[in-house]
Amino acid sequence: MNDDGHGTGPEQVCRTYPRTGRTAGAEFDGGRHALEGVADRSRVPTGGSAMTEPSTDGSAPLHLDALQLRRVLQDAPVVDSLIDFFRSRPVTPLRQRLAQSDGRELIVMPIISAPYSGVKMLTVVPSNAGSQHPVIAGLFTLVDMSNGTTLATMDASELTAWRTAGVAAAAAARLARADARTLTLLGAGHIIPYLAAAHAAVRPIDKVIVWARRADAAAAAARHIVERLGRPDIEVEVAADLETAVRKGDIVSAATRATNGLIEGRWLSAGAHVDLVGGYRPDMREIDDAGLLRSTVYVDDRVAVLNEAGDLTDPISRGVVTQEFVKGDFADLALAQLGRAGVEEITLFKSVGVAASDLAVAILAWRRHAGMASSSGFPSDGIN
Numbered sequence: 001m002n003d004d005g006h007g008t009g010p011e012q013v014c015r016t017y018p019r020t021g022r023t024a025g026a027e028f029d030g031g032r033h034a035l036e037g038v039a040d041r042s043r044v045p046t047g048g049s050a051m052t053e054p055s056t057d058g059s060a061p062l063h064l065d066a067l068q069l070r071r072v073l074q075d076a077p078v079v080d081s082l083i084d085f086f087r088s089r090p091v092t093p094l095r096q097r098l099a100q101s102d103g104r105e106l107i108v109m110p111i112i113s114a115p116y117s118g119v120k121m122l123t124v125v126p127s128n129a130g131s132q133h134p135v136i137a138g139l140f141t142l143v144d145m146s147n148g149t150t151l152a153t154m155d156a157s158e159l160t161a162w163r164t165a166g167v168a169a170a171a172a173a174r175l176a177r178a179d180a181r182t183l184t185l186l187g188a189g190h191i192i193p194y195l196a197a198a199h200a201a202v203r204p205i206d207k208v209i210v211w212a213r214r215a216d217a218a219a220a221a222a223r224h225i226v227e228r229l230g231r232p233d234i235e236v237e238v239a240a241d242l243e244t245a246v247r248k249g250d251i252v253s254a255a256t257r258a259t260n261g262l263i264e265g266r267w268l269s270a271g272a273h274v275d276l277v278g279g280y281r282p283d284m285r286e287i288d289d290a291g292l293l294r295s296t297v298y299v300d301d302r303v304a305v306l307n308e309a310g311d312l313t314d315p316i317s318r319g320v321v322t323q324e325f326v327k328g329d330f331a332d333l334a335l336a337q338l339g340r341a342g343v344e345e346i347t348l349f350k351s352v353g354v355a356a357s358d359l360a361v362a363i364l365a366w367r368r369h370a371g372m373a374s375s376s377g378f379p380s381d382g383i384n
Contacts, residue, residue: 061150064365066158072368078166078361079173079202085360086334088113092354094307097281103127107138111355117143118359120156126257130217134190136160142362152366160353161194163361167300167330167351168253168275169198174333175298175340175347176251176273181206184249186242186263186286187256187278188212188221193228195253195277196236200229203251208236211245243267254278254286259310261288268294274348276311284310287348289320295348296341300330300357309352 064072096108105124111117122138129135138156143149172180180203185192188210196208208225212218218238225236239245246252246267253275256262263274265288274295276286292315299305305312306323315321328338330351340347 062152062366062369064152064154064369066155068369069155069158069162069365072365072372073162073361076364076368078162078364079170079198081364082163082166082170082357082360083334085113085356085363086331089331090356090359092301092304092356094304095280095355109355109358111359112145113356113359115144115146116359116363117145118355118362120159120355120358122156122160129189136190140358140362142359142366152362152369154362154365157190159358159361159365161191163357164191164255164277164351164353165194165198166361167357168195168277168349169202171298171300171330171333171349171351172199172251172273172275173202174336174338175349176203177271177340177343179204180250180273182209182248182250183207184209184211184239184245184252185221185225186211186245186252186254188214188217189255191255191277192221193224195255195275196225197228199251199253199275200231200234205251206234208234209239209245209248210236211239211242251275256286257284258286259283261285261291263287263291265290265292265294267291268346270344270346272346274346275351276348277351277353279310280308280352282308282310282313285314287311289315292321292325292348295346297326297348297350298328298330298333298338299326299349300351301354302326302329304352304354305350309350311350 098106103126107122109120120140136157140154140156142151183205210222222236222238251273256278332338
């Protein structure tokens with residue numbers, strides 16, 4: 001699940017953002033599908049903000065805020081860690097969601113995978129869009145199940161962005177064409193720059209197109225993408241028209257709170273890969289029936305998607321498709337059991353977001369922090 005810059009009034013002209021001269025911030029190791037260097041270096045403290053010492057003596061647990069998470073996950077093998085974790089086919093409980101009539105939500109997502117467990121608690125306040133407060137906020141708590149010790153708490157919004165983008169990139173590494181060069185991003189929320197960097201880390205992206213309902217939000221997202229990528233070889237532009245943006249995309253990635261079929265199937269080009277990460281409720285849809293029917297469909301977690309994701313639950317309830325229409329899940333992709341069948345095939349990956357992926361990235365962040373602390377003279381937690 002991800003926040004989105006929804007609004008009104010599409011931009012009337014297509015604006016192209018200048019390429020920066022900074023050193024490339026994302027690199028792809030073709031043999032390992034590693035997502036590296038996608039942290040926003042311009043916002044990470046380099047000198048005066050040391051990370052908190054790990055706690056192993058029963059004192060207050062470590063807390064990693066958003067800036068600290070970016071620092072420890074910078075150049076980290078996020079995709080590798082997710083793939084390795086899902087090869088064991090982790091079982092994730094369905095999220096618990098309490099909703100208010102005004103759209104506010106409290107979401108709780110628990111997970112256990114020995115020797116660790118974790119729980120993510122999120123608040124979703126859609127009216128915060130465009131304000132100083134985030135749409136999605138909360139904490140993830142990481143626990144050592146060998147003794148019940150709370151190892152760390154982490155900023156949940158930042159963790160969600162990293163794991164969502166990492167899962168999307170891992171799926172694209174299996175499903176998108178090897179020569180995919182144009183990435184279309186729908187939405188303007190916090191996660192959009194993460195998705196841009198993640199996809200650029202696993203495919204030779206040289207153009208990113210951004211569309212959102214509000215022109216100013218799309219323009220701001222494009223600027224953040226340029227800053228985060230730091231790639232002079234990647235052109236970033238804002239699209240005025242949704243259909244044109246989708247038609248141009250080799251990879252079309254949607255991170256919105258749409259409740260109708262935002263992407264129309266007739267717009268998809270042969271060989272396109274569609275990445276849907278925004279919807280996490282049965283009333284949310286980012287693609288229409290035609291788009292679903294044209295695609296070979298994969299999901300992050302079958303049980304979660306078939307219970308929570310409107311992109312599948314809605315057409316299934318109306319008899320458009322059955323549950324068997326889903327060809328595979330993220331574990332199948334991680335195990336390299338399934339993948340793209342041909343250059344003309346349209347593939348679709350629906351991620352509803354599960355706590356297993358949160359836990360995988362939280363463990364990675366904890367271990368890297370402990371390693372950095374150890375190299376700085378701080379004691380390590382001793383878990384490996």
